[in-house]
Amino acid sequence: xxxxxxxxxxxxxxxxxxxxxxxxxxxxxxxxxxxxxxxxxxxxxxxxxxxxxxxxxxxxxxxxxxxxxxxxxxxxxxxxxxxxxxxxxxxxxxxxxxxxxxxxxxxxxxxxxxxxxxxxxxxxxxxxxxxxxxxxxxxxxxxxxxxxxxxxxxxxxxxxxxxxxxxxxxxxxxxxxxxxxxxxxxxxxxxxxxxxxxxxxxxxxxxxxxxxxxxxxxxxxxxxxxxxxxxxxxxxxxxxxxxxxxxxxxxxxxxxxxxxxxxxxxxxxxxxxxxxxxxxxxxxxxxxxxxxxxxxxxxxxxxxxxxxxxxxxxxxxxxxxxxxxxxxxxxxxxxxxxxxxxxxxxxxxxxxxxxxxxxxxxxxxxxxxxxxxxxxxxxxxxxxxxxxxxxxxxxxxxxxxxxxxxxxxxxxx
Numbered sequence: 001x002x003x004x005x006x007x008x009x010x011x012x013x014x015x016x017x018x019x020x021x022x023x024x025x026x027x028x029x030x031x032x033x034x035x036x037x038x039x040x041x042x043x044x045x046x047x048x049x050x051x052x053x054x055x056x057x058x059x060x061x062x063x064x065x066x067x068x069x070x071x072x073x074x075x076x077x078x079x080x081x082x083x084x085x086x087x088x089x090x091x092x093x094x095x096x097x098x099x100x101x102x103x104x105x106x107x108x109x110x111x112x113x114x115x116x117x118x119x120x121x122x123x124x125x126x127x128x129x130x131x132x133x134x135x136x137x138x139x140x141x142x143x144x145x146x147x148x149x150x151x152x153x154x155x156x157x158x159x160x161x162x163x164x165x166x167x168x169x170x171x172x173x174x175x176x177x178x179x180x181x182x183x184x185x186x187x188x189x190x191x192x193x194x195x196x197x198x199x200x201x202x203x204x205x206x207x208x209x210x211x212x213x214x215x216x217x218x219x220x221x222x223x224x225x226x227x228x229x230x231x232x233x234x235x236x237x238x239x240x241x242x243x244x245x246x247x248x249x250x251x252x253x254x255x256x257x258x259x260x261x262x263x264x265x266x267x268x269x270x271x272x273x274x275x276x277x278x279x280x281x282x283x284x285x286x287x288x289x290x291x292x293x294x295x296x297x298x299x300x301x302x303x304x305x306x307x308x309x310x311x312x313x314x315x316x317x318x319x320x321x322x323x324x325x326x327x328x329x330x331x332x333x334x335x336x337x338x339x340x341x342x343x344x345x346x347x348x349x350x351x352x353x354x355x356x357x358x359x360x361x362x363x364x365x366x367x368x369x370x371x372x373x374x375x376x377x378x379x380x381x382x383x384x385x386x387x388x389x390x391x392x393x394x395x396x397x398x399x400x401x402x403x404x405x406x407x408x409x410x411x412x413x
Contacts, residue, residue, distance in 0.1 A: 034164030035187030041168030042180030063123025078350025238359025246371035276326025296335035304392035311384025
């Protein structure tokens with residue numbers, strides 16, 4: 001049986017179902033996710049009111065460029081420094097950015113420059129915050145409890161995001177950008193208070209040696225090259241959304257347009273995806289598989305078949321496929337993320353997490369463009385079949401790996 005990494009225990013955590021500190025942290029994160037969703041609605045809505053569609057798109061996407069450039073440096077810092085202090089510092093900076101936006105738009109009308117600066121500042125903060133935040137689960141709960149933690153955290157995050165998006169339009173319409181920024185600043189203030197007062201790691205992770213940032217990045221790639229299990233997980237998590245993202249983000253709209261189903265059908269399909277993802281994540285806590293990685297990769301095989309099914313048939317089969325894709329996405333992401341956190345060398349956890357996010361950020365625009373080009377050159381069903389088939393074929397690699405077939409995070413298995 002494969003083993004998992006074992007950080008040094010500082011304070012013995014209670015069983016997950018009785019771990020009120022972790023439950024509170026999950027709730028605080030969900031509140032922050034709600035504030036972020038509300039802010040993104042406000043940013044996009046304000047951008048389209050004061051700028052052309054092209055400039056509005058640039059504003060909304062402005063944070064991705066600095067995040068992509070800086071993310072690997074954030075991973076180096078996450079593996080070297082105290083993750084809790086990094087999270088605290090950059091959440092304080094986020095509060096400062098939001099307060100500055102609120103004050104600015106209260107004195108003068110919103111401008112393109114203000115929106116661009118805010119989006120870029122958030123991208124920089126994300127680049128440093130996210131790799132450190134990605135290590136916090138491994139510092140709070142035992143490896144055996146990572147799937148339960150992931151299920152609860154992902155479900156709470158989805159609910160928070162849905163709730164924030166639902167009220168975001170109302171807030172910006174009736175109270176303006178300043179109110180939206182203020183609400184999100186309040187949610188980040190709650191996060192800052194919780195991290196500063198209550199959040200204390202229970203496990204001490206191995207730390208990377210001090211060296212230049214560029215050498216630390218290079219050492220991360222060397223580690224990736226020398227560890228096939230970690231490499232497979234990084235590739236799988238990096239590409240987790242590359243097949244489903246274009247199929248959902250672009251493909252569903254193309255199908256609804258070609259079939260004359262209308263925009264309301266796209267909304268229904270998206271809702272079914274969200275419901276399926278929430279149920280898929282929750283199911284891990286209720287019916288946890290014996291071999292987490294193997295179950296997660298098989299779920300992605302089913303997801304690939306669901307992507308293919310989106311391209312064909314009447315609306316009801318597309319709706320069913322959308323639900324299946326959501327359920328398998330929620331299920332697989334919980335299991336594979338838990339496997340990733342438990343098995344990656346903790347001295348490299350921040351850098352490996354940064355690589356998974358970087359792959360998604362950098363390759364998604366290419367995947368979207370490729371999907372659209374295939375649909376234009378052939379028929380709309382062809383890119384669904386190719387993207388879904390590619391996902392199913394790629395899963396052969398980890399499923400043939402004996403480590404993933406036998407790996408269990410529960411030592412009692």
